[in-house]
């Protein structure tokens with residue numbers, strides 16, 4: 001049979017394990033990860049104080065244990081709010097822990113009541129679960145796959161709140177010998193409720209750890225898909241996305257256009273103004289292109305000074321128009337701008353039934369080659385090639 005002390009020790013161990021894993025991820029700098037880590041450590045300390053309560057002075061066994069556990073919960077609340085980019089009311093959370101400690105002291109020294117202390121501690125947990133659950137539900141728009149992590153956290157919040165309310169109800173309706181008069185008293189009901197009590201904090205900290213892990217993976221994926229210098233899609237990511245868009249066009253028979261854009265005489269810019277000025281021009285181009293293009297278009301850097309734009313739902317005329325707009329926008333830059341004096345040559349092609357991405361690229365490349373041969377600083381479409 002599990003003893004109540006063992007239940008607390010298991011809770012402490014689970015919290016400590018979560019703390020160590022989060023400690024290893026500290027360099028990730030995910031907002032909220034620090035709070036979840038400290039919550040796990042405080043949770044371990046709170047559980048240890050509960051577990052060895054009988055051997056400790058009353059001040060540590062009652063006030064300190066409950067305050068440390070409440071502080072762990074408050075820090076966890078802050079962690080979840082930061083993880084979902086919500087504000088944290090640090091003063092409010094600190095004050096809530098203080099109020100809890102004062103009430104526990106009241107039901108210890110002024111009016112000694114195990115039931116009173118239980119109600120205070122349990123209601124605190126119910127409110128904290130409410131805040132965490134509410135934070136998660138309010139941030140539904142930020143939810144990305146896998147959804148099981150959010151479902152897991154919500155389920156733990158719900159079960160913990162239900163467990164605490166059940167604990168209050170049980171103590172209220174069944175006072176007397178079947179109900180314990182201290183946390184460590186080995187009654188079946190206390191083992192059950194304490195199980196929920198001790199495991200919920202490490203379970204929630206573990207849920208926070210899973211969220212932190214997801215954020216790290218998403219950041220790494222994003223970095224792998226982006227060109228290091230300009231932030232446009234990397235060549236690899238552009239081709240991967242391009243294959244997908246070509247497959248979609250094949251299935252839906254919707255138009256898909258491609259622009260290939262190359263800086264004119266970029267080498268002299270590098271040679272005259274330096275490589276750094278060239279880098280700045282490439283970065284400024286991507287910023288400006290993103291403001292001209294639709295949000296549904298994909299801009300990738302496919303070579304040193306060569307970019308490609310995949311335009312779903314655009315026919316050749318729309319693609320050529322977008323190319324012209326972009327060209328004019330770059331031409332219109334003033335002296336002192338990193339793009340001053342830069343012009344672009346652009347080739348446009350339209351996806352044809354059964355075209356592979358490679359074939360589409362090849363046709364846009366032929367149009368680009370003609371734009372260069374035509375004196376540069378112009379947009380050429382494949383239809384113009386046919387004439």
Ligand SMILES: Nc1nc2c(ncn2[C@@H]2O[C@H](COP(=O)(O)OP(=O)(O)OP(=O)(O)O)[C@@H](O)[C@H]2O)c(=O)[nH]1
Pocket residue numbers: 229262263264265266267268270274275276277278279282303304305372376
């Ligand atoms: N600053 C900078 N330059 C780069 C980068 N990648 C490639 N380049 C330079 O871009 C230039 C590309 O030159 P080319 O495409 O051969 O020719 P161009 O001078 O642009 O002339 P045309 O394309 O024929 O109009 C080379 O000088 C490369 O060194 C980069 O990341 N930063």
